[in-house]
Amino acid sequence: MTLVSGWGRFPVVDSDVLRLRSFEAVGVAVVTGSVARGNGRAYGDAAIGAVRTIGMTGFDRVRSFDPATGRIRLEAGVLLSDLIDTFGPRGFLPFVVPGTRFVSIGGAIAADVHGKNHHCEGGFGRYVDSILLRTGQGETIEASREQNSDAFFATVGGMGLTGIILEATMRLRPAETGWIRERVISASDLDAAMRALDAGDAATYSVAWIDCAARGRDLGRSLIYLGEHAGKDELAEGAVAFPAGKNRGLAVPIDLPAMTLNRTSIRAFNGLYYRMGARRAGGDHVVSLYPYFFPLDSIADWNRIYGRRGFLQHQCVIPEPGARAVLGEILDRVARRGDASFLAVLKKLGQGDGILSFPLPGYTLALDFPVKGDILNFLDEIDRLVVAAGGRLYLAKDARQSRAIFEAGYPALSRFNAIRKSLDPAGNIRSKLSQRLLDEV
Amino acid sequence: MTSRKTVLVLGGSSDIGRATARAFAKAGYDVGLAGRDVAALEPDAADLRARYNVEVSLAKFDVLDTASFEGFVSSLPALPDVVISIVGLLGVQVNAESDLAHATTIMRSNYEGPSLILGLFAEKFLARGNGTIVGVSSVAGDRGRASNYVYGSAKAGFSAFLSGLRARAGRGGVHVVTVKPGFVRTKMTEGMKLIGPLTVDAPVVGDAILNAVEKKTDVVYVSGKWRLVMLIIKTLPEAVFKKLKF
Numbered sequence: 280m281t282l283v284s285g286w287g288r289f290p291v292v293d294s295d296v297l298r299l300r301s302f303e304a305v306g307v308a309v310v311t312g313s314v315a316r317g318n319g320r321a322y323g324d325a326a327i328g329a330v331r332t333i334g335m336t337g338f339d340r341v342r343s344f345d346p347a348t349g350r351i352r353l354e355a356g357v358l359l360s361d362l363i364d365t366f367g368p369r370g371f372l373p374f375v376v377p378g379t380r381f382v383s384i385g386g387a388i389a390a391d392v393h394g395k396n397h398h399c400e401g402g403f404g405r406y407v408d409s410i411l412l413r414t415g416q417g418e419t420i421e422a423s424r425e426q427n428s429d430a431f432f433a434t435v436g437g438m439g440l441t442g443i444i445l446e447a448t449m450r451l452r453p454a455e456t457g458w459i460r461e462r463v464i465s466a467s468d469l470d471a472a473m474r475a476l477d478a479g480d481a482a483t484y485s486v487a488w489i490d491c492a493a494r495g496r497d498l499g500r501s502l503i504y505l506g507e508h509a510g511k512d513e514l515a516e517g518a519v520a521f522p523a524g525k526n527r528g529l530a531v532p533i534d535l536p537a538m539t540l541n542r543t544s545i546r547a548f549n550g551l552y553y554r555m556g557a558r559r560a561g562g563d564h565v566v567s568l569y570p571y572f573f574p575l576d577s578i579a580d581w582n583r584i585y586g587r588r589g590f591l592q593h594q595c596v597i598p599e600p601g602a603r604a605v606l607g608e609i610l611d612r613v614a615r616r617g618d619a620s621f622l623a624v625l626k627k628l629g630q631g632d633g634i635l636s637f638p639l640p641g642y643t644l645a646l647d648f649p650v651k652g653d654i655l656n657f658l659d660e661i662d663r664l665v666v667a668a669g670g671r672l673y674l675a676k677d678a679r680q681s682r683a684i685f686e687a688g689y690p691a692l693s694r695f696n697a698i699r700k701s702l703d704p705a706g707n708i709r710s711k712l713s714q715r716l717l718d719e720v
Numbered sequence: 721m722t723s724r725k726t727v728l729v730l731g732g733s734s735d736i737g738r739a740t741a742r743a744f745a746k747a748g749y750d751v752g753l754a755g756r757d758v759a760a761l762e763p764d765a766a767d768l769r770a771r772y773n774v775e776v777s778l779a780k781f782d783v784l785d786t787a788s789f790e791g792f793v794s795s796l797p798a799l800p801d802v803v804i805s806i807v808g809l810l811g812v813q814v815n816a817e818s819d820l821a822h823a824t825t826i827m828r829s830n831y832e833g834p835s836l837i838l839g840l841f842a843e844k845f846l847a848r849g850n851g852t853i854v855g856v857s858s859v860a861g862d863r864g865r866a867s868n869y870v871y872g873s874a875k876a877g878f879s880a881f882l883s884g885l886r887a888r889a890g891r892g893g894v895h896v897v898t899v900k901p902g903f904v905r906t907k908m909t910e911g912m913k914l915i916g917p918l919t920v921d922a923p924v925v926g927d928a929i930l931n932a933v934e935k936k937t938d939v940v941y942v943s944g945k946w947r948l949v950m951l952i953i954k955t956l957p958e959a960v961f962k963k964l965k966f
Contacts, residue, residue, distance in 0.1 A: 298910065300907065340763050340764065340766070340767040341766075341767050341770040341771050342763075342766060342767070342770065343766065343770050344770040344771070346773075351770075365746070365771045365772075366771075369773075
């Protein structure tokens with residue numbers, strides 16, 4: 280057994296981790312209590328097998344690519360970073376990228392990840408045409424919207440619980456350049472931030488960064504980042520059409536002492552960030568896609584900044600109406616605690632595609648907290664506010680929500696369970712997350 | 721035929737082989753992959769074609785079958801611009817200490833086979849007047865250590881062969897690169913205890929090999945730290961060194 284954790288480094292649990300290299304080996308490796316793991320960027324316990332964790336990053340081949348249509352077939356362990364580095368210079372990018380590019384295709388499908396364009400272009404699963412799935416009962420099936428469609432819609436957003444995703448066919452977006460035309464808008468409080476996001480509905484990309492140390496009149500003050508793909512004619516003279524992605528310039532070499540992030544340093548950082556951003560507000564700038572989409576990827580192992588005990592990310596989505604009141608309440612409680620994080624992100628979501636997909640039309644708020652003190656109780660209270668307003672929590676980030684909160688947030692759960700059971704009657708596919716939230720006990 | 725440069729990778733299905741093939745294909749080379757099991761190379765050939773829109777050809781090559789080498793070289797449709805040997809076998813040191821057949825396989829896989837095949841290519845390249853030869857050796861060849869001297873001694877022989885070949889072939893327009901990767905996370909090292917800061921992923925080795933070929937470097941320690949580590953290990957007096965168990 281090996282001690283293993285997600286990106287948040289909480290919880291740390293025992294699981295037998297195997298890194299496989301052939302599809303035949305997958306068949307042999309699956310025992311009761313297995314789940315697939317991509318690049319380990321789910322924050323909590325989603326990609327940790329109850330008994331065995333099946334590492335998929337060895338499956339990193341592209342099978343075929345058609346430059347006429349942008350259609351690509353690839354193995355599930357290919358990373359989005361690899362896809363961007365390889366196909367970006369050829370004029371193609373993924374339609375949807377989450378906040379880190381170091382995720383696998385299989386993981387992105389399993390979490391039906393969303394990007395800054397979810398409000399208008401949907402999630403990762405929308406651009407997946409077909410999935411090669413090894414089900415829990417050992418069948419290998421091709422699932423699409425037309426064929427095995429129940430398996431398809433249960434696998435998109437299904438957190439790996441329908442089986443092992445082996446390959447997928449998806450569409451890439453033609454992109455003239457690897458640059459984004461960015462506009463920064465400063466919003467002095469939460470109402471202004473939500474109005475700015477509403478006004479940004481027409482933008483392809485929109486996201487708000489919230490200063491969650493600000494209180495009182497300033498509560499919810501934010502910088503809103505809108506973005507569009509830049510054409511070649513918008514680039515500075517001599518600029519290359521596709522910028523190089525610097526892989527990890529900085530790194531956090533050790534676990535920082537837990538006190539590095541305290542009330543004072545967080546307030547100072549947030550305040551400084553807001554003022555610097557506000558100064559750039561107004562006009563358009565053309566920026567490389569890497570800092571625009573993946574601001575934290577340039578710092579390798581940034582999860583170590585929260586110290587050895589790890590951290591929790593809490594990401595909820597709250598539908599209209601009532602989003603404003605609940606978001607205000609959450610932000611107020613967070614600001615009073617004073618240990619909220621560097622990165623509080625607010626954005627609008629549209630409808631999710633998978634049965635268990637996280638997104639629903641409304642506003643999503645993501646917050647980081649170090650694991651210490653009474654944080655678990657504090658988040659339990661926040662959870663109750665979220666589900667009372669018809670919202671729910673993102674499973675890819677979750678390490679601690681209760682079964683009752685999960686069931687309240689995902690009304691389509693019984694349909695998911697029925698499909699899962701038909702694909703895996705013996706219950707071979709189980710993760711630590713499914714044991715905590717879904718499996719019959 | 722295209723007018724692009726060509727690279728032939730011997731040991732194309734290894735992790736370093738695949739990463740190296742990708743690095744060269746990305747730089748615009750057409751690629752030949754050679755290995756024992758040609759069918760197993762097909763998915764990698766498809767991967768290179770799909771990613772980089774280059775031509776990829778496959779050939780059967782067994783490093784232990786030295787009798788086949790001349791036929792292998794003459795059957796290639798064209799002589800490549802660059803040939804890279806990534807073949808090798810770590811083996812199991814404790815078994816090799818008493819099992820002569822296993823020790824022989826390690827020695828032949830790491831020294832005899834790679835040296836003979838690269839030597840053959842060197843003659844062809846010299847006749848043509850240009851070409852680059854790359855041998856992936858190992859830091860283990862810098863000094864025989866208690867824990868892996870059968871493998872290490874074979875790599876030492878291979879490094880010495882490459883060094884001599886470089887001195888001779890350079891005058892004839894043929895460049896020889898010796899690569900010493902250090903710890904790499906691959907199939908070969910799976911389950912071994914590797915020291916994090918001294919360990920790299922296979923793509924780093926692939927990029928380093930491409931870089932060495934284009935810049936005509938002689939000897940490459942993929943991570944600069946290894947040059948220092950091995951300098952220390954090489955300079956330890958034998959009286960001290962023989963007391964170390966590593």
